[in-house]
Structure formats: C-alpha cells, structure tokens
Amino acid sequence: MSEASTRLDRRGFLTGASTLAAGSALVAAGGLSVSSASASAPLAGQPMAGAIRRKVGSFEVTALLDGYLDIGSEQVLGHDEDIAANLRKEAFVEGSGYRLPINAFLLNTGDKLVLVDAGTSDQMGPTLGKLGGAMAAAGVTPEQIDAVLITHMHPDHLFGVLKPDGSKAFENAELLLPETDYRFWFDDAALNAAPDAFKPFFLGARKSADAYAANQTLFGSDKELLPGVTSVDLAGHTPGHVGFRVDGGDDGLFIIADAVHVSSLQFAQPDWGIAFDTDPAQAAKTRRKVLDEVSSDGHLVAGSHLPFPGFGHVARSGDGYRFAPADWQYSN
C-alpha cells in the first residue's frame, strides 16, 4: 500500500479504491510522498485560538477561551485530600493541583453582539489574555461589540475590558455591571477591610468600570437586559455575582458563571468553595440551588470555568452531581 494513499480528499474518500490506485501511480511517477510533505510543515508550538460556536434557538453563542489559571488544593475551601485524590483519579487530573479554564461567551442575538465577560487582558500572566485571538478566530472585531455584560467584577471576568495601556478594549460597547457588585467593589470600607492581596481586585474593578463611565449601566437581578437575556442572582462568590438566562425562543441556555470553579471536585462536592469566594457559605448554598435546578430541568448550562467550551448538562449523582459536556454541534 502506498503512503500517498493517505492523502484523502472527500472525493477520494468516497472512491477509496481508485485513490489507492492513483496514489500508487503518483509515487511510481516520482510524485510527492507523504513523508516529504509532512516535513515541510513545522510544529506550531502553541495552541490554537479557542472559539466554539453553537446555536441556541434564534441566537448564536460562541465560547471564547481567554486561557487558564492553575490553582493549588489550598485554594479549594473544604478540600479533603483523601476524597480529592479519588476525584482527581476519576477525572484523570494530573498532579495535585487544578487547572481552571477562563471562558467568555459571545451572544449574537441577530440584532446585537453581546460579550458576556471579557477575560483578563494582560493582568493575570502569560497563560491568559487570549480573548482577542479567540474573537478574531470567531470573525469578530472588538469594535463590533455592542455591549459587555459582566457576571461579577473579578479580574478574570472584568479586567479584559481594558487594553494593556488602560484604554477601552471595546470602544463602542456599553458596559453593564451588576449593581450590588458595583457597590461592593466601590465601597471604601470593604476595600480597607480586605487583605492586602485582595486590594488590587478593588482598584482594578474601579479602574475598569470608570473607563466606561460615559456608557455604563448598573443592573439588578431578574432583569431582562436585552430581549431574551435575563440576569439571575447567584450571590455568594461575590456579593453581586449573577448568571444569565439566554432565551433564544426554541432553545435556551443558563450561563451559570462562577457557580462552579473546579469541575473535577465541586460537582461531586458542592459544599467545597474557592478562596476567592466573598461569602463561602452563601456561595455553597447558591451552588447547590443552581445545580439542583439545572439537574431537575435539564437545561443546557455554560460555565466560566467549566472545561472549554463550557457547555453541558448537570445530573444528580449520589449526594452530589456530575457534569456531562455537551456534544459538539455539527450543524444548526
């Protein structure tokens, strides 16, 4: 069998026998061999941009990967190493830490282009800040974004609204912020009470919001912010943390934002939290409520830190839950 026969195009696939014969003839005639063709393509040496699109009723929703963050087990509240070691084994997690993808979601409502969360810009290191490349891969420019909806004002969700030089990354966009979160991050008493390590979170949140002061809206929960997109209170992770229900008519999606951070642990152990939770007890209560709801109604969810692209369903499992990633959507 000729090596050249592995060069299958669609027509060749349908007529494999003739391709084999043609391939043999090509090699016999001194044509291109597979080994020399492969050698001319150098290894890329870097991952491809992360952008995956699916249809949700009349909307298109594109998951955009900003990159990833590695955390240690000491950043997981309630972490029990015996239980965790078993969960890591079940999930094929290597090592003793956890890798959190950071996903944003682009909604095309047919009328508007709306970005849900904005990644990190250059604020969280070299494994992050890839949102611009992901948007370009999705064929969208920052100037086209009409609105940026923020789930909460943490660095990995908000700081990407600024370019590294501090100017607006989305010139034409209105910035929509959850009002309760805005009040918290602009509260000087909360800033002064925060550990030094968290003070940059406050300052960065203020700087990001202030850049959009002329085109900014604060919103409450259970508000339809644009047709088919409604805010849902998910308080706990931060005081004003929200998710968004996306109703595309025939089909819907619940963006659960940071209800879950470490998928390999927190579906099975929903009471475990994350060091960044402002109110860990409330965050755990919210997580259980959300997971209980979506495992009952079977709705498609999207998570900011669920394995990219972050779409899937939640089912009950034992005393906890399990996540079932959604199939790739091949067509509309």
Ligand SMILES: [Zn+2]
């Ligand atoms: Zn987050």
